[in-house]
Amino acid sequence: xQANRRxxxxxxxxxxxxxxxxxxxxxxxxxxxxxxxxxxxxxxxVFLAGCLVQAFIWVMYKLLGKADGDIIDVQTNIFxxxxxxxxxxxxxxxxxxxxxxxxxxxxxxxxxxxFPSIPSWxxxxxxxxxxxxxISGGFRVVVGVGFLSFIFPQxxxxxxxVFPLKMAHFSNLLPIMNHSFLDLVDSIKSSMYTLAGTETxxxxxxxxxxxKASKKxxxxxxxxxxxxxxxxxxxxxxxxxxxxLKTTIWPExxxxxxxxxxxxxxxxxxYISMYLIIVTALISLLLWxxxxxxxxxxxxxxxxxxxxxxxxxxxxxxxxxxxxxDLLDKFVTQxxxxxxxxxIPLLLVVYTFLKRGNNHG
Numbered sequence: 001x002q003a004n005r006r007x008x009x010x011x012x013x014x015x016x017x018x019x020x021x022x023x024x025x026x027x028x029x030x031x032x033x034x035x036x037x038x039x040x041x042x043x044x045x046v047f048l049a050g051c052l053v054q055a056f057i058w059v060m061y062k063l064l065g066k067a068d069g070d071i072i073d074v075q076t077n078i079f080x081x082x083x084x085x086x087x088x089x090x091x092x093x094x095x096x097x098x099x100x101x102x103x104x105x106x107x108x109x110x111x112x113x114x115f116p117s118i119p120s121w122x123x124x125x126x127x128x129x130x131x132x133x134x135i136s137g138g139f140r141v142v143v144g145v146g147f148l149s150f151i152f153p154q155x156x157x158x159x160x161x162v163f164p165l166k167m168a169h170f171s172n173l174l175p176i177m178n179h180s181f182l183d184l185v186d187s188i189k190s191s192m193y194t195l196a197g198t199e200t201x202x203x204x205x206x207x208x209x210x211x212k213a214s215k216k217x218x219x220x221x222x223x224x225x226x227x228x229x230x231x232x233x234x235x236x237x238x239x240x241x242x243x244x245l246k247t248t249i250w251p252e253x254x255x256x257x258x259x260x261x262x263x264x265x266x267x268x269x270x271y272i273s274m275y276l277i278i279v280t281a282l283i284s285l286l287l288w289x290x291x292x293x294x295x296x297x298x299x300x301x302x303x304x305x306x307x308x309x310x311x312x313x314x315x316x317x318x319x320x321x322x323x324x325x326d327l328l329d330k331f332v333t334q335x336x337x338x339x340x341x342x343x344i345p346l347l348l349v350v351y352t353f354l355k356r357g358n359n360h361g
Contacts, residue, residue: 018221045187050226
């Protein structure tokens with residue numbers, strides 16, 4: 001069921017929504033993770049993961065187009081109202097946990113790089129208030145913030161890749177394909193969570209004015225982020241030795257330390273500050289999906305469900321230590337892999353056969 005036209009966004013804005021959903025704090029640290037087994041061949045895994053995401057985009061558009069609604073409509077059509085909403089609840093919890101993972105990761109960066117003495121709860125409140133303000137304005141405001149997160153910080157941050165190129169050694173990447181197929185598969189799995197986020201389409205599909213026309217913009221968005229992540233990994237691999245990369249927690253963030261301009265000594269401070277816009281846009285999108293879904297499931301106002309999950313995020317951000325944070329990241333990664341890359345394609349197959357059966361009936 002499509003949303004009211006005045007709440008919908010133009011098809012071309014899906015490009016920016018896809019970018020917003022995929023680019024977060026993961027791009028600052030994923031290089032070390034993907035290189036653990038596949039070494040400097042891991043950039044190939046990033047590119048192949050991007051190709052899989054393109055296929056997933058096609059699957060989602062096919063499934064949502066058949067139901068002409070969001071994932072909750074799909075599951076209630078297949079499994080009935082009770083079971084369908086029960087299964088949808090887990091997907092809404094995934095969106096919430098993904099937002100919590102992003103929030104904790106960015107707070108850690110702020111505390112390590114900028115303000116070590118500021119308590120987590122202060123940072124959580126400041127970020128979540130901004131997020132609540134964005135979501136309260138409706139989906140169009142959430143998309144507007146995502147648009148700004150692309151136009152304002154990211155465009156010229158991409159240009160800053162020029163600085164590391166001056167000290168890069170692309171011979172680090174040679175010889176190409178000197179790792180096993182299983183190592184590459186492992187790097188693809190590691191990259192899948194980094195490139196995650198497109199699954200938010202499962203919730204905002206009814207808010208696109210012309211969903212069919214938006215499909216090409218979704219694919220272009222994934223292509224752009226795939227190129228961005230692939231370029232980021234190649235530049236990091238060319239700049240760091242394998243020994244350095246193993247001990248560098250945030251490779252891309254550490255790259256900014258070499259940027260020196262006459263009027264700014266510590267560029268990384270500005271970099272992290274600008275990233276606040278990107279992180280706010282991403283958390284806003286994830287929490288909008290979660291609160292919107294919980295609104296439909298429990299027949300409550302969206303502001304009420306948003307307040308509840310925001311307070312849960314605030315509370316948990318105080319108690320989750322480094323060990324539990326790693327467990328949360330692994331759990332969210334596994335949920336992303338099995339729910340969206342196994343369950344959703346199977347759902348498309350089941351829904352297609354059900355519709356054919358109904359047509360014949």
